[in-house]
Amino acid sequence: MDPSEGRRARRDPRKEIEGAILETALGLEDPEAREVFLRQWFGNDPEGLERMRGLLKASAESASFFMEAREHRVSAARDAVEDMEPIQVAGVISPPIEGPGSHIGPYRLLGRIGEGGCGVVYEAAQDEPVSRKVALKIIRLGMDTEAVIARFEVERQALALMDHRNIARVLDAGATDTGRPYFVMELVKGERITRYCDAHRLDLPQRLELFIQVCHAIQHAHQKGIIHRDIKPSNILVESPDGVAVPKVIDFGIAKAAGADHQGRTQITERDQIIGTPAYMSPEQVDLRGIDIDTRSDIYSLGVLLYELLSGRPPFDEAALEKAGMSEMRRALLEDDPPVPSQRPAGEVVAENRRTDPSRLQSTLRGDLDAIVMKAMEKLRNRRYQTVNSLAMDVRRYLAHEPVLARRAGRLYHIGKFVRRNRVACLSGAAVAVSLVGGMGASTWLYVRERAAFSEQKRLAWEAEIARNKEFHLLEQAEARASISQVAGLLNRRQTGVSLSADNDFGGVAILLNEGKAEEADALLRENPLDSIEPSPDATRVFRTLGHWNAMRGRWHQALRCFQWLDQANRFDNIEGIIEGTDPMCLATLLAEFGKEEDYKKFRREALDRYLPVRSALAAEHLLKITLLRPLEAVELERLRQAAEMCASGRRSEYSGRDSFPQWDALALTMFHHRSGESRKVLEWSDRCFSFSGGRGDRERSTRCLRAISLHRLGDRDAALGQLAHARTLTPPPSGPEEELKLDIWLDWSVSRVLLKEAEAVAAE
Template identity: 50%
Template sequence: MCAELKNEESIFYEALEIESSEMRSTYLKMACGDDTNLLARVKALLAVQEKERSILEDAVPFLGRNLQAAPVTEGTGTVIGNYKLLEQIGEGGMAVVYMAEQERPVRRKVALKIIKLGMDTKQVIARFEAERQALAMMDHPNIARVFDAGTTEAGRPYFVMELVKGISITEYCDKNRLGTRERLKLFIQICNAVKHAHQKGIIHRDLKPTNVMVTLHDGIPVPKVIDFGIAKATNQRLTEKTMFTRYAQMIGTPAYMSPEQAEMSGLDVDTRTDIYSLGVLLYELLTGTTPFDGERLRSAGYLELQRIIREEEPAKPSTRLSTLGDVLTAVAENRKTNPDLLRKLLKGDLDWIVMKLLEKDRSRRYENTHELALDIQRHLNNEPVTAGSPGVVYYLHKFLRRHKQRVVVVSLVMVVIAALMVVGGMYLRALRATSSAESLRHADALLKAREAFSRQNFDVAKEQLASILDSTHVGREARLLNAKITMNIKGAAAAILPLNDLLEGADRVAGEAHFLMAQAYFQGDPNNAKEISQYHEQWDYHRRRAEELLSGTATFDFLQGMAANAIARKLCFLNQALEKDGQYYDALRERVYLYYAAENYVKMLSDASRMIGIRPENPLGYSLRANALREMSSFNEALEDHRQTIRLSPGEAEPYNQRRHTFMNMGDYEQALADAMKCVSIEPDNLRYHFDVFCAQVALGRYESAVTTHRAIIQHPKANHQLNLNALGAGEPGYHIHMRLQRYAAKYIFDTLAAGRTWHPPQAAPEGPAFWVLNEAADYYQYLSRRARRLVRSGFGGSWSPDGSKLVYSTGAPGFSGLAILDVETGQKKLLAVPGQYAVWSPDGRYIVYNRQRKIMTSAILTDRMRQPEAFDVEELCLIRADGTEEPQPLVYGGHPQWSESGEYLYYQSPSGVMTMRISVEDESAQP
């Protein structure tokens, strides 16, 4: 009897959730089967429920007049836990969503979702709890995160999640008139988010445009998957409560629903139901409409709705466009194209991909979202996609059957030809075997050298090149790379001699050599009017030869990007190179570095993934992607990439150090300590690694071990001599190591406290001389926090714009820095130029003057090409437009610039440092 009552109650609560009377009736017939008594009892309960709801609705005005003092629900201004409700921003059948302000421990805007008053049935609470758990299990930049959960004083559950300020993906794409490529790039991010959910065992089951919002991060569109309200676990229940799938109730939105969802046959849905919904979403992004007409689905009866979704084949996207009539023009305009071109864009790859997603038989769809994302990326890279025309095999089979005799004859001829080719091929391979093996070895050494060069590991690169500089296979490429290494280590002047040997010929190597020669003469321009014209002649000659040999190639764009100082121009050239060659690894790498410096982690993540796709055995792509994921707080995914980096970089310390950084951000100090100690074991002379061990020990509260580590640092041979804490003048023992520890400590403490973490266990702060640098940094951070707010994580030498809205500053470290501009109001950071430091804004706000270090060649290079030239360092003042649209112009050698009040003159210190000079900025012919 108890089982019967429980069954009756469950069916009753399930039926309550179905608003459509027709769908409710169909569900009851399926759930109750032939048990007419059970059906009658449930219908009676539902009738009573409807009557009670009607009475309550009629009584609302009376209750409002007589019970005004008794609040029945939350509203604007209500405080729930640490959250103050600001305004209602959403409402569903079971819950209300508010924008709220979190007041502690950090102040931020959040979204707070709470069950509606009177909706706290067991089933609704189960569904609500399932959504909270589903979100809490996931940590991905394209999925709204859960921050907190609890119950109100009245006992109603709520949870707090990331506030996504945005609009639906279809609305965003149309509003901003995104082309097909841009839409596909956003769609790949959605695929990655759904992949993450599936890896966590979560099926969304209601993917549609309104559940994919697009918000802007630093001006970059980022899609966010939201509303896991009907999510389902693949391997276990999300809660122990009853979910809405027990009796095969239809869950989801009909237009985006997979056939197995609509079937209600008891067939368990799996991750491929989300893949189908992604197909509908992609269909709509491409065509502006869904596979089945929305109005037709809404007007169809329940059984007809099921039939359409289960049985009717939708038209291909390119075919569907032809049925849109007058609407097609607007659809094409929203995609920055015309109807004919849009149809051509969709025919082929995109038709095949979408139709594979929309297969009725789920076994014929993509197996997972990773395969789908790869196919989309292949299309973007103009590579063959795995989805193909479904009729190819069928038509081939028919052809063979129609022409059986001819095919037999042709096959015999082909066998004979193939046999001859095999014999000939074996003979040729025998002749070339020795040469081919050597060629492969040399090519492999060159590849390893290039990879080491890309990581700026110049010693390893030179080791790899040593044996192949005279190779008949890759010798010229090896010598070109060797010249680039020389240029990086010793400056442009030192590369002149090795580059001279590569100028003959008309191949790519000669073109690059001419380009680098032009760069060397341009950078090495002497401070001597008599020599300037000679240098200019050499620069102009090599520039023109490089353009003749490389113009129109991706290599030429890349080299121009590497030579540019203005970041906007550098990025423009790199983009052009990648448009010409989407597989240009070096251009991708440099663009990733720019995105990293600009803190544009979304684009950095995308390009690093492309690097991995091009060279899956190169650790650099994994390392850079791990850094991007760490900055986006996707720690678990970052750890997987760290693991790959370590696997591919045996014997290197830095991959362990990067993983240590991630573990520290996660608060996993045990693992961080293990990685820090691994770094020390590999590079015992690197004092920074010893300091990382010290910090991890302090974070774990192991103060005695930390004291021992601190003593080892200051007594290390690289520290020269023991730290004298009582006498710390610049010439005193221990001064330099103490200053270095102060820099390390300030960066570590400031970053840790700014992130909301503690640097030591709260129950016991460390005391004693070993911890002075850390305590000193923490006190200084607290002192500054009470008086100001932190603008940037790393920088020095700032200068305010005249209106006070922007700050130009040096990012990096002195001597190895670039310039960046921070918009204080929006918090947006824009890179301006590299290299550069100590910038000053002009009084009218149009220009910025800054210091740039460069190596200057002696005139000996002009008269004796066989002589290895020496270069010397000087400081140069450069002028750049504040908007960064043009290359900086060199002004004069000197430092410490200051503008006159009118902005007409620039005062600076002479290279010798003994005189203050003045030069007119407006008169190009003026002399200091």
Template identity: 45%
Template sequence: MTPERWQQVKDIFDRAVECDPASRTAFIHERCGNDQELQREVESLLASDLETGSLLDNPLIGPPAAPPASLANGDSFGPYVPVRVLGEGGMGTVYLARQQQPIRREVALKVVKLGMDSRQVLERFEIERQALALMDYPNVARVLDAGTSQRGRPYFVMEYVDGAPITQYCDRHALSTRERLQLFIPVCNALQHAHKKGIIHRDVKPSNVLVTEIDGKPVPKVIDFGVARATDQRSAQADAFTLAGQLIGTPEYMSPEQASLDNRDIDTGTDVYSLGMVLYELLVGALPLDMKALRKIAFAEVLRAIRETPVPKPTARITQMGAAAEGMARHRSTDPGQLRRDLSGDLDWIVMKAIDKDRHCRYASASEFAADIERFLKSEPVLAGPPGAAYRMRKFAARHKRPVAALAAVVLALVAGIITTTWQAHVAGQQRAAAIGEKAEAEKQRVRAEQQAIEAAKQRDAAQAASKLAVEESGRANESSRLALARQLAVEASQLALESPANNSLSALLSIESMARQPSLLSNQVLNRLLSVTPKQVYALDHSGASDLQFSHGGQWIAAASDDKTVRILEAITGREVSQLAHGGKVLTLAFSPNDHWIATGSLDQIARVFEASTGKEISRLAHEGAVVSVAFSPAGGWVATAGSDKTARVFEAATGNEVSRVVHQNRVSTVAFSPDGRWIATSSDDGTARVLEAATGKEISRRRFQTPVLRVKFSPDGHRIAATDVRTIVVFEAATGNEISQISLNYHEYQEDAIAFSPDGRWIADAGSMARVIDANTGQEISHLRHDDFVTAVVFSPDGRWVATASADHTSRIFEAATGREISVLPHPSPVLKVAFSPDGRLLATGSGQPNHTAARVFEVVAKEKEIAPLDEDRAVVGTAFIANARLLATISRDGFTRIFDVSTGKEFTRLGQRERQAWPISPDGRLFAARDNRRTGIYEVATGKEVSLLTNEGTAFAFSPDGRRVATIGEKGNAQIFESDTGRKISDALYPYNPNIMNRSLLVLAFSPNGRWVANGPFVVEAATGRVISEYSEGRSYNPANRLSFSPDNRLVARGNYSNNTVQVLEAATGKEILSVAHRGTVQAVAFSPNGRWIATGSADKTARVFEVATGKERFRFTYQGRVVDVAFSHDSRHLYSLSDTIAPSLYLIGFASGAGQDEVGTRGLWLDQNFLNTEDLIQEVCSRLTTNLTPALWKLYLGDEPYRKTCPNLPDPPNPQAGK
């Protein structure tokens, strides 16, 4: 090029750069005229200028720059002092800077260049800052601070990523193909996170993906959102610098739609394409097209090549590389032939799907791209595959439009000619046939005219009927449409619920909408199932974040550490705040003393504190020289052990703060734990050791060395073993010797103190991390796998060891059966869950989130199942049962004549009474006396000795003791009822029944005293005990239903009758005989009992169920199904447990635990045991809405319900989140 020609190009270029981008193209055409070569040279210069225009086009690494004094240019940036230049773009500079206060650290400081503070530059700078601030993801460089310099230049501060571009890092470490794919997956997930936040990167390339090493493990970080834009096209900020005709991105990695210069057509598929190009380069060490050759042609030709030039598969590109492939393969620890074989097939098509010119054929999202790679790594079928014939034909037509169009025209002409000829022949034939038929048709027309006259009269009569029918049909059509939508919603809700627990909320809302249109069994079942796996939230702590969460040992309190530098202590049942503990820094850890009087905390302010839990009064301070990251009380409660980032673990006197002992590690101490006997402490440290030491002296007992930092240690419940973990292994070793017992391989962990837990019996270990498992502590064998959709952050066993609760980054906490891994409950959350804890009695579950601006903690009722206490030592058929001594004892009588008394807490036989000749039955409520009949004699005997106390003159066939045991009611075979003093046998009264021939003898063979002892129920009668006077009589018309069981309510007001013949339980007013309610079983009623609080009535039946009903409404609240008849039921004294006796192969006793909500004495939480007959539609919908957190969004409403007017499905819930708000 001649100097004169160059000067001409340069003049036009300089003027074009100053032009507004919208008018730049017109300016170039005007100045260049018909000189196309001149136009290509100017456009090429503009492309190079645009490529260097990004604020972060260079990575955050680079050679040292000028001394700090010259970097600032007389400007200052708050507490940040520039050290050297890391990178420089067209409009901004990135420095390595040191933060001086409040903490010292190295950061990346990004500043607008002097003189570049135009409105467009400042807007782009602000949008990048806001884009980064929206994101909080491990693989995206975080924004730490922002501000304006002393001279008014905007800046913001980012995490300093000391790393290399991903391609350089992989080549430098000669990573294999599998290792490169594993490193690439987090990059896809990072871009998916940005897309979820509404951000498109638009400049994904290797220099914007830096790889640094954390704890020896490579971690990729995505940087440079300087040309990012929001997915919301209505954003004014996005349009501020994304102007028509402006090229955004780097040509080598640019998508075809970017190369079209229509930035309004950019979506997340652009980033998927660029990710595919990065993966292409990672795999074969080169890009599909020779960009050096392309840069020699005009700029417009470069863009056309990006849009239209076919791309070779990675295996084909290796072949094109020739001799250079040898060196490239060495960087991948292989040879070219093996590399081609590794890439051939699935990997070829995965890459080609990601970089398809047609964005509709690419992966729908970055996460789908990552999932296909994961499927390849697991040797599973992948989504990608070779294109079909139809796809190839479409591509061929797009590349050869003119020849294809010409060929199509010829074919169409031929087809049109054939069709025309054929049609004409067909018409001619028809005309001939028509001529022949004209004569016959004329005759038909005459006959038809006569018929029409008759028909007209009929039509007039039918007109009104047709009009009416049309209205009815319209109504039926609307009704049919409504029912069809209801059925469709029910089916979709059912399918969603089966696919994933993450769909539970959406499934519930669709089921409610289905029920609102047409109640159905399917929707009812879906809603009841969702209730069964969604424990009810009792309350939530609204302050932000929860760095630690603990129940007190007695279960009275719960303590939560939050981001506002406080610890709140609350009543565990009600959530009422008891005290608040203030600190100088964020609280990282806490622990209650064994007697719950004190609570110890550790904080970033380098101090551990001991407080009085009930008042918040500070007792002592335990000082460190670094952050206190772990605290633990000794079993006796007198000492507190602490661990800190100052490389020490210390033991203090809790009351005084005096130091007892100290151990020094070579690096940060991450956890400390006391042995169960309090003699030893165990520590874990970043120096790669786990140690056991004497608590009183610090003397080392044993040491175990690891290859990487030890993250945490736990003592087994017996104190003989320790479980310690690093990022690679969990090692169980003897505490006294350090000898290894078992080693459990890789389950990646982060610094999370709750990531391992011993089961209460010490047999198993649960661990968190990339997955959660239950493992045999002695052998390392996996017992069960606990499935989540993301990283598991915490695990904890229930107090009885049957369940494992987990917390996860997938926004759920879940409860699993430890032995099998079967999922019991799913608790959805709006953010990642970091903490989980069971209350000591297992009734409550607390979860915590460490996320800022999210609810810190939530407390749920955990719905209990029935627990079999033990099969009774009873091998003969039971013919009678009774719970006595406030349900602490169970008495049974069997066909062998013996009465046995069992301890209900163990199922063990307590004593045995009677014999075949003298059956002992019943037992007095206090367990002191029993009645027995022997040779037509009835006597009262002592349980403890068998000594006869008194004889009764009545030859009784049925008996009942008064509540205090001082009186006994009997009834003979002829229905003559009498009441006697137990200790003397003296008769007190006779029951004076009116004569009624309809009374069946069986009706009179059951008896029950009222709790105050004043009345006795006998069949259909209630009589006064002192006089025998009839108080009330119940009958159904002219006949009586024989009663099988009777029970009075605690307030003496009601009496419940378990009827023999019609399988019902009737509740009557004792004073009047008036029926209050009736509930039904499907078999004979065997047992009935009121709860001590009077709110509930329990029943047992031959239909193999025990049920709990609400007395006030008759609604069934709980149901349990057994293998045999339920022959007796009884409540505990506090109404919180129900004992049931079932006669399976051997009679078995069960304990049913009920959860109480918010301090109310309430049975059950309407959870696991509901069926479709339990709640009516209104109650069921109300209960489900109480478990949800949000309504359908308008977008989801449109998707599932079409054009129906939008409304809130659950009126009690807040409006759904605004999808335009950046979520």
């Protein structure tokens, strides 16, 4: 005996029938319709009626019961009812049940081929007036309540309204001898679309062509005012008459009218009831907040179907959703975002069924197809395609190598699509272009050969001229070097036991200047243009000494010229040693006060590029004073932040050979906060500057100018004018022989003069 028959023999028929009655009653949301149905079955069995009422009440208290009931339990109960002879349950005789071999009207039932939520589908044979096989759908036994019959009628009317080659047609309708409605449809003998595509190893373009036909069918239903609400592979069967694949959409059993039908009857809905297959349901179908279902719900389900056709599996695992329970299933569909199709690992079997390999399959899905699928599956329906036709058009654009609307792409994307769409024309154009370029290249080569001899002759003439110029230049350099040697000899000659040192000690230089040697050196240097002198250690000492000497005598432009050439010579020296010295500061102050504004800005940019990042507080202080004499851009100011932090740390160079001068660090930080527009911090750091006593007054004048500008910004004009007046009283001492011993005195007063001019300009505003 067949094992399934043995299991069926061991089942209790009474319990199976009561299970079927319970499942049927649970599907009736109308309490009155449910009560009528129960009284029909338990009219002579009050105890059974009360027991069933208790079971229904217990079921209603658990919301998850409706979703977690297993389909095999329902099928087992239905099989028991359909396979048994009519029996009596507590005095109630069950109505006769149709089955294979029985007749319904002119149709002879051949076998059951499927079942829906409220009906059973049979394959039937029609002999008159034509001989053909059809699919006959009849209301399930015990489901012939008013609500179920109304829903059954909606499906029949929905199918009758539609006339499309990809939708199963309605051929006839009627009622059985017991009054149960049925209707007859076109018999579709085909495989579900996913199984058909895998069995015939359809590649991606062929699958997309089938999908477009399905979209046209659903669009036709939407135009007739019908929403399918249960689009899934098992409801799309593919036939291949004459070897041409034709998909057919079936089972509009839970379809919904978009409005009242042509007879004015309202749509059949069941509030708070989840209808459909979880893995293919749209978020609004599982949202129990009463959101109306519209055509965009079908668009989501089509996106899920396309996802499975491309990647080989649906975005959400159906078995996992069923095990998770109703609440977790709703949360997953409403909140979780599945990976895009190209991120799903493609196995060898999946790739082979699409006539490709796994890596190429993922590469093909990446981009346009990912965008199309995920746009159709957007959680918010306003962000999906608004019509099925627009989804089909985007798929058609992909197949035609046109830009798809689901992607926001740039110009290169559109150019690539154009090339793929016009491959032959582009290749022909490229060949013509190569030919033209080749012809032009040959012509150019011949022309170049013709001109080569003339160019060679001209080149030799130029080389002769260059040789003559070089000879003249070498003579000038020889004379300049001789002059430099004489000047350097004057400066290095020992006088009264004092000599120049190589580490920027200007004490010996001051003594030589007082003895008149620098005047003689300057006169000798003026006889030779500065641009004729090549950089060298001797030239560096000469430029530095004469630069200071001219600055102390108010010869600012001559001093500026010397320090500019000193800067060029210093480029060959150690960078850290240069920035820790005063040479760049001297050039910066002279450029800021007497040079052109663009020359100062250029020097500042070069200083930032050359000396950042700084490695000591001394270098940081010098760099800040060099670059902050004039306002600067926010980008340059941000680059100086590292130098400001290093200056605040107070870490002086371990090999600089100089003492720490924290008062000058405080002034540099005051200038940084001034350029940053941080007036409060300017006041704070200026107080620290004033806390250091002593000095010539140059540091105090610079600090009071900065403080005056900040007070002006804060609105305290009187205090600002007071600071400015005090700064004006601090003037540099008169120049003279006694001051020439301090070669750096003019530098700090130059900084204060630049800041004083800025403060006076602000006060004038």
